Amino acid sequence: xxxxxxxxxxxxxxxxxxxxxxxxxxxxxxxxxxxxxxxxxxxxxxxxxxxxxxxxxxxxxxxxxxxxxxxxxxxxxxxxxxxxxxxxxxxxxxxxxxxxxxxxxxxxxxxxxxxxxxxxxxxxxxxxxxxxxxxxxxxxxxxxxxxxxxxxxxxxxxxxxxxxxxxxxxxxxxxxxxxxxxxxxxxxxxxxxxxxxxxxxxxxxxxxxxxxxxxxxxxxxxxxxxxxxxxxxxxxxxxxxxxxxxxxxxxxxxxxxxxxxxxxxxxxxxxxxxxxxxxxxxxxxxxxxxxxxxxxxxxxxxxxxxxxxx
Amino acid sequence: xxxxxxxxxxxxxxxxxxxxxxxxxxxxxxxxxxxxxxxxxxxxxxxxxxxxxxxxxxxxxxxxxxxxxxxxxxxxxxxxxxxxxxxxxxxxxxxxxxxxxxxxxxxxxxxxxxxxxxxxxxxxxxxxxxxxxxxxxxxxxxxxxxxxxxxxxxxxxxxxxxxxxxxxxxxxxxxxxxxxxxxxxxxxxxxxxxxxxxxxxxxxxxxxxxxxxxxxxxxxxxxxxxxxxxxxxxxxxxxxxxxxxxxxxxxxxxxxxxxxxxxxxxxxxxxxxxxxxxxxxxxxxxxxxxxxxxxxxxxxxxxxxxxxxxxxxxxxxxxxxxxxxxxxxxxxxxxxxxxxxxxxxxxxxxxxxxxxxxxxxxxxxxxxxxxxxxxxxxxxxxxxxxxxxxxxxxxx
Numbered sequence: 001x002x003x004x005x006x007x008x009x010x011x012x013x014x015x016x017x018x019x020x021x022x023x024x025x026x027x028x029x030x031x032x033x034x035x036x037x038x039x040x041x042x043x044x045x046x047x048x049x050x051x052x053x054x055x056x057x058x059x060x061x062x063x064x065x066x067x068x069x070x071x072x073x074x075x076x077x078x079x080x081x082x083x084x085x086x087x088x089x090x091x092x093x094x095x096x097x098x099x100x101x102x103x104x105x106x107x108x109x110x111x112x113x114x115x116x117x118x119x120x121x122x123x124x125x126x127x128x129x130x131x132x133x134x135x136x137x138x139x140x141x142x143x144x145x146x147x148x149x150x151x152x153x154x155x156x157x158x159x160x161x162x163x164x165x166x167x168x169x170x171x172x173x174x175x176x177x178x179x180x181x182x183x184x185x186x187x188x189x190x191x192x193x194x195x196x197x198x199x200x201x202x203x204x205x206x207x208x209x210x211x212x213x214x215x216x217x218x219x220x221x222x223x224x225x226x227x228x229x230x231x232x233x234x235x236x237x238x239x240x241x242x243x244x245x246x247x248x249x250x251x252x253x254x255x256x257x258x259x260x261x262x263x264x265x266x267x268x269x270x271x272x273x274x275x276x277x278x279x280x281x282x283x284x285x286x287x288x289x290x291x292x293x294x295x296x297x298x299x300x301x302x303x304x305x306x307x308x309x310x
Numbered sequence: 311x312x313x314x315x316x317x318x319x320x321x322x323x324x325x326x327x328x329x330x331x332x333x334x335x336x337x338x339x340x341x342x343x344x345x346x347x348x349x350x351x352x353x354x355x356x357x358x359x360x361x362x363x364x365x366x367x368x369x370x371x372x373x374x375x376x377x378x379x380x381x382x383x384x385x386x387x388x389x390x391x392x393x394x395x396x397x398x399x400x401x402x403x404x405x406x407x408x409x410x411x412x413x414x415x416x417x418x419x420x421x422x423x424x425x426x427x428x429x430x431x432x433x434x435x436x437x438x439x440x441x442x443x444x445x446x447x448x449x450x451x452x453x454x455x456x457x458x459x460x461x462x463x464x465x466x467x468x469x470x471x472x473x474x475x476x477x478x479x480x481x482x483x484x485x486x487x488x489x490x491x492x493x494x495x496x497x498x499x500x501x502x503x504x505x506x507x508x509x510x511x512x513x514x515x516x517x518x519x520x521x522x523x524x525x526x527x528x529x530x531x532x533x534x535x536x537x538x539x540x541x542x543x544x545x546x547x548x549x550x551x552x553x554x555x556x557x558x559x560x561x562x563x564x565x566x567x568x569x570x571x572x573x574x575x576x577x578x579x580x581x582x583x584x585x586x587x588x589x590x591x592x593x594x595x596x597x598x599x600x601x602x603x604x605x606x607x608x609x610x611x612x613x614x615x616x617x618x619x620x621x622x623x624x625x626x627x628x629x630x631x632x633x634x635x636x637x638x639x640x641x642x643x644x645x646x647x648x649x650x651x652x653x654x655x656x657x658x659x660x661x662x663x664x665x666x667x668x669x670x671x672x673x674x675x676x677x678x679x680x681x682x683x684x685x686x687x688x689x690x691x692x693x694x695x696x697x698x699x700x701x702x703x704x705x706x
Contacts, residue, residue, distance in 0.1 A: 031546070128442075
């Protein structure tokens with residue numbers, strides 16, 4: 001038996017080895033390598049050789065880097081706007097589609113389609129839609145009102161007050177179909193009998209929605225919050241495509257980008273050749289992500305505990 | 311007749327009248343939406359046809375415009391006929407219903423109208439992209455003064471596509487155009503993206519299928535622990551790997567090569583997870599039966615497991631293809647711009663947009679190279695896309 005088992009292990013290992021090789025080299029090793037790199041300085045000539053050992057100074061620099069903390073704030077704001085908007089849009093579409101409809105699969109596919117399209121391209125198209133003077137929105141508002149309207153003169157992406165919101169709208173419209181499919185699957189799993197029982201008790205539509213539909217959709221909402229948080233922390237392409245972190249605003253003597261999210265700021269540092277500093281920032285982001293995940297787990301466990309008690 | 315009866319009678323009448331008014335209003339909205347949307351779609355078909363059949367030349371734009379003019383009746387007619395048929399259908403259905411069924415019918419009409427508006431809002435950017443790509447240079451800004459909903463160009467041209475493919479330069483003076491400069495076009499970028507995404511998707515799926523087979527069906531010491539380790543890495547945000555992976559790729563001497571574009575992403579934990587979930591449902595007895603028939607380990611994998619798991623393998627293939635097709639940030643940082651022939655689509659578009667900021671038609675036709683193939687692929691394989699992408703979330 002022992003011989004077969006070690007032979008089995010060898011076979012299993014040989015099947016797994018290509019995956020494990022790439023997993024170890026490109027996913028496990030970088031975690032440590034990144035930590036190592038975060039103790040080095042920035043080469044002046046963009047070369048990877050001759051990095052100076054600088055000890056913990058990258059981490060001290062983060063502590064006093066206004067731009068970094070600002071970008072974290074923007075990331076939080078991005079998440080705070082996009083997650084509720086995204087969930088409401090997806091839920092609204094799912095509720096509309098959760099009926100016996102002719103052409104249901106057509107609507108489902110049409111709403112889902114933008115999800116599979118390239119983020120950069122979608123961002124570029126929306127930039128042109130928002131663009132003052134020649135964008136689609138500017139043309140429509142010019143026709144409706146006058147040439148002297150906000151969409152035609154500044155554009156949504158041109159004002160620090162609206163730029164982030166404009167990015168969120170584009171991304172919500174791109175991503176709504178994804179959550180919609182999830183909600184739709186969950187809605188169809190809710191037995192009709194539950195609603196009928198509520199009808200007998202004289203519940204209004206709103207009461208049924210609040211006390212039956214929403215609680216049963218909780219797992220999906222939790223999932224969308226988690227992916228939304230990860231999405232906000234990883235946000236880069238949409239910002240690169242639509243605003244390049246701008247428009248700039250001056251706050252407390254410091255010029256900061258009104259849409260400069262953490263991912264974009266990290267890229268900026270990397271692009272400027274501050275490799276060690278970028279590695280340190282990635283570590284900070286990792287710690288923040290793990291912290292959020294931990295909190296999330298705690299809340300989820302608490303919820304599960306309640307359900308068990310019932 | 312006493313007074314309460316009279317009021318009752320009166321109420322019934324007013325409710326009936328209200329329904330009729332509501333219905334007429336909805337019908338009006340429906341007619342205008344149907345006419346505008348179908349009109350635009352039919353016009354787009356005619357427009358694309360005219361643009362393609364008109365031979366290249368100095369008067370191509372006016373020629374195509376004339377051709378479209380001659381077919382105005384066709385697309386407008388089709389839109390009118392479609393709208394009339396739809397209206398008759400709806401009105402007939404409404405009138406055939408008893409009074410008590412009329413309000414639900416009106417609600418359903420509102421539902422359809424809301425959904426249609428939703429589809430228009432979500433898909434408008436892409437339709438606008440397609441339309442603008444056919445507009446002649448300098449006329450992207452011109453909208454119809456009489457009808458702002460008319461966004462399909464009336465004088466279409468393929469010039470934008472010719473320019474992003476650099477076909478126009480070739481026909482003018484081949485000698486004057488540098489060979490590399492000539493190849494630096496969206497045809498090349500498209501092929502690069504196709505090559506990178508296909509190779510990556512093939513390798514990722516292959517490795518993940520073998521790995522998932524082990525995790526699902528084979529014995530391995532510390533199997534559970536290894537699997538937990540894999541899942542734990544999914545928590546790490548992708549941005550985190552940018553710096554170290556870039557250093558590794560550079561130290562391996564792969565900077566600027568196509569290998570660099572997908573090598574770090576060959577181990578897909580998500581893929582292993584997805585395939586394992588599916589393989590768990592394949593009964594062990596099938597494997598045992600094959601082994602009794604004398605199948606080798608490799609044969610069990612290729613003859614039993616892979617064919618049974620083919621739908622999910624195909625799903626993973628498509629999703630990985632999509633990931634690499636749009637993997638902009640990583641491809642941007644490992645592209646060597648001194649070697650323009652290695653540029654992929656998203657990087658090419660970002661570069662191109664920097665050069666032609668206000669040439670909407672050019673940017674839009676360049677965007678088509680990324681969007682249209684994926685949209686077509688989605689049309690044929692939407693089930694795989696939708697189920698695959700949402701699978702991670704709906705697992706119980």
